[in-house]
Amino acid sequence: MKKQELDEPNLRIGDLARRTGLTPELLRTWESRHGFPRPQRLESGHRRYTEADVAMIKGVLHRRDAGTRLEVAIAEVTGATRIPVHSVYAELRRAHPRLEPHRLKKSTLLALTWAIEDECCARAQRATIFGAFQEEQYYRKAQPRWNELARVGHATLAMADFTSEQGDDERPVRVQLADDSPMRREWVVVCDAPDLPAVLAAWEIPGQQTVPDGDRLFESVWTIDPQAVRHAARVCAHVAQAAGVAEASTLIEELAGEPEPLSSDPADAASLFGRVVAYVDRLS
Known part of the structure; x- marks a missing residue:
């Protein structure tokens, strides 16, 4: 042949x-x-x-x-010597080519992120939640919201270039990204839950050192497709495992199965979309 x-x-x-x-x-x-x-x-x-x-x-x-x-x-x-891909954005684009990328300002990404976080807090049951913040300074701004997500979620992990130590009882669990990790340039929020799957993944366009913070551009994809959400969650779990997070191996096992099908109730998508519109309007 x-x-x-x-x-x-x-x-x-x-x-x-x-x-x-x-x-x-x-x-x-x-x-x-x-x-x-x-x-x-x-x-x-x-x-x-x-x-x-x-x-x-x-x-x-x-x-x-x-x-x-x-x-x-x-x-x-x-001949499996391949290092697992440690980029949520790259894996979503490779495995789910139907996801259409859009260049969005940071202010728009914030609206999408807050909407997903709010819906996750309000409705998701036993959600596994991941976030990527690039640097600790950006995580600090979101920390009160993520403290609440950690309170209601099954497992909640935050990934960034952290410069301070995590307290013994502090949640979410911190994931220290390696110096060469592609996740250091990515903005990610993943809510893997049977009743509310959602993922937003973006990478920052290079060369924006002089651009005002709210106008920074990111190439972005987002979806509520359970298969894509589960794929993104698996990537995050492997990133956490490579960083030495103890809980990561258990999460990898939990995320190995197929996700439940998306609910056919249009109210679920409408609720999330409504929050997005409200936040975009507020930030515009």
């Missing part, structure tokens, strides 16, 4: 399941837990696989059946 045919993403997940003897549910579980197999996504969000994926899965199964642990078998077959 020619390499071009091996690389052609023309297999649906059902096709892959039939070719490998696995179920679609198990393939999705492997993808969420091990990053394998790694599908290509259509603009609709549907997964597509290649003949090379079939061959790699069969190689993994052969090694597993010979007694090799699954994660080791996957690493052997894929």
Whole structure:
């Protein structure tokens, strides 16, 4: 078979399941837990696989059946030396290409962020919440709101370049970003909850040292799609794990499963949209 045919993403997940003897549910579980197999996504969000994926899965199964642990078998077959992507924005754009980016001023991002935070506090049940603030000075301005989120959330983590130590009983949990972390330039809020999934991710356009703070531009995406929200939450959990946060491993396990479908009640989206409009109007 020619390499071009091996690389052609023309297999649906059902096709892959039939070719490998696995179920679609198990393939999705492997993808969420091990990053394998790694599908290509259509603009609709549907997964597509290649003949090379079939061959790699069969190689993994052969090694597993010979007694090799699954994660080791996957690493052997894929040559998995890839460092996990530690950018929420980059991962959302890669895995969910239907999300349309927009350049927004910081003041508009604040309106979106406050709306998500408010809805999360008011309605989300057992939410897992992540925020990325770039620098500690920006986190300090949001800290009263995030203290409240930590009070009502299942788990709440704040990521930034922190210069002060965290107190023993202080919440949210702080995640110290590495010097070379792409998250240092990102603005992120993730609310992963069955009744209120939402994510906003943005990265700051370079070269704005002389721009007034409220006018700084960010390239941004946001959505209430549960799959995209869960993907963003997983990235954040892996960033926290790499930073040595003890709770991160448990969160990674909790976020490994598929999220619940989005409620069909239009009032849910309308409530969030209403808050956004109110905050935009207030800040304009």
